[in-house]
Amino acid sequence: MNTADTLTLYGAGLRSRLLLGTARYPSPAILTEAVQAGGTGLVTVSLRRESAGERAGQGFWSIIRDMGVRVLPNTAGCHSVKEAVTTAHMAREVFGTPWVKLEIIGEDDTLQPDVFALVDAARILGEEGFEVFPYTTEDLIAAERLLEAGCRVLMPWGSPIGSGRGLNNLFGLTALRARFPEVPLIIDAGIGVPSHAAQALELGFDAVLINTAVSQAVDPARMAGAFAQAVAAGREAYLAGPMEPRDMAVPSTPLIGKAFLG
Amino acid sequence: MNIQLNGERRQIGAQDLAAALEELGLAGAVVATAVNGEFVPADARRATPLTEGDALEVLSPMQGG
Numbered sequence: 001m002n003t004a005d006t007l008t009l010y011g012a013g014l015r016s017r018l019l020l021g022t023a024r025y026p027s028p029a030i031l032t033e034a035v036q037a038g039g040t041g042l043v044t045v046s047l048r049r050e051s052a053g054e055r056a057g058q059g060f061w062s063i064i065r066d067m068g069v070r071v072l073p074n075t076a077g078c079h080s081v082k083e084a085v086t087t088a089h090m091a092r093e094v095f096g097t098p099w100v101k102l103e104i105i106g107e108d109d110t111l112q113p114d115v116f117a118l119v120d121a122a123r124i125l126g127e128e129g130f131e132v133f134p135y136t137t138e139d140l141i142a143a144e145r146l147l148e149a150g151c152r153v154l155m156p157w158g159s160p161i162g163s164g165r166g167l168n169n170l171f172g173l174t175a176l177r178a179r180f181p182e183v184p185l186i187i188d189a190g191i192g193v194p195s196h197a198a199q200a201l202e203l204g205f206d207a208v209l210i211n212t213a214v215s216q217a218v219d220p221a222r223m224a225g226a227f228a229q230a231v232a233a234g235r236e237a238y239l240a241g242p243m244e245p246r247d248m249a250v251p252s253t254p255l256i257g258k259a260f261l262g
Numbered sequence: 263m264n265i266q267l268n269g270e271r272r273q274i275g276a277q278d279l280a281a282a283l284e285e286l287g288l289a290g291a292v293v294a295t296a297v298n299g300e301f302v303p304a305d306a307r308r309a310t311p312l313t314e315g316d317a318l319e320v321l322s323p324m325q326g327g
Contacts, residue, residue: 024327031325044327045323047322049322050288050291050322055322056322057292057322058292060324086300094294094321095323211327
């Protein structure tokens with residue numbers, strides 16, 4: 001593989017195009033194994049209420065720090081600009097990074113992002129020095145507005161979070177890729193199996209963020225390894241330049257020189 | 263005084279946010295704090311007085327997607 005083919009996000013080079021969420025693993029040990037097996041250099045994390053008795057967050061944070069990977073804090077579960085902006089401030093202090101995966105949910109059944117609130121929050125956070133990774137849809141105008149608001153990475157959904165349905169709107173995602181060829185685009189949400197991830201990379205998306213598909217697999221570490229292979233294959237295929245599909249058959253064996261035998 | 267800590271009613275003697283964290287057993291923990299929905303940075307906790315009925319949010323790193 002081409003070692004110069006590094007994914008660069010807000011000036012930081014990442015060793016892998018497979019990004020992993022850290023939620024819903026059977027145990028912290030299995031999470032660590034999956035991160036190692038996937039070769040991932042970036043994991044998403046969140047903030048939740050800490051209990052003085054359990055201090056669960058302290059243990060989790062020490063596990064993440066030991067992994068030696070970058071963290072991307074999210075604003076998961078936020079439904080308003082204010083909630084998301086406040087969460088981002090709290091995350092910046094706790095995790096010590098200006099990176100934030102900005103997620104503002106607009107509808108609870110599909111967990112579809114509220115792109116209007118997203119643009120407002122992205123603008124506020126951008127002005128405050130955050131480097132925003134907005135969880136958005138494939139909508140071209142929303143993407144345009146997010147870039148105008150200062151985002152330099154976009155995270156369009158493949159399909160609803162946790163649904164495992166892969167790339168629902170191939171036409172829309174392909175159009176997004178074509179419209180913004182220079183912007184790092186990470187498929188976030190909806191990837192179910194490694195073939196979905198390979199497809200995303202084949203189409204020219206820069207990376208995929210996977211959580212449930214790995215954490216809820218029977219063997220998460222093994223599945224993380226499978227995703228790593230799919231991501232590598234998809235990226236190589238994209239760089240190699242896939243053939244154009246056609247409607248009619250084209251013989252692959254030359255007809256010239258074929259014997260006349262009957 | 264009575265406050266809400268992460269949505270649960272608690273009685274504390276502390277008069278400011280930093281003292282409240284100590285009293286609640288969260289001194290030294292990696293946490294971010296908010297009072298009544300407003301983020302309070304770590305270095306402003308000592309200068310943030312608490313009053314009856316305040317809602318504290320004390321958040322820490324957690325798994326996320």
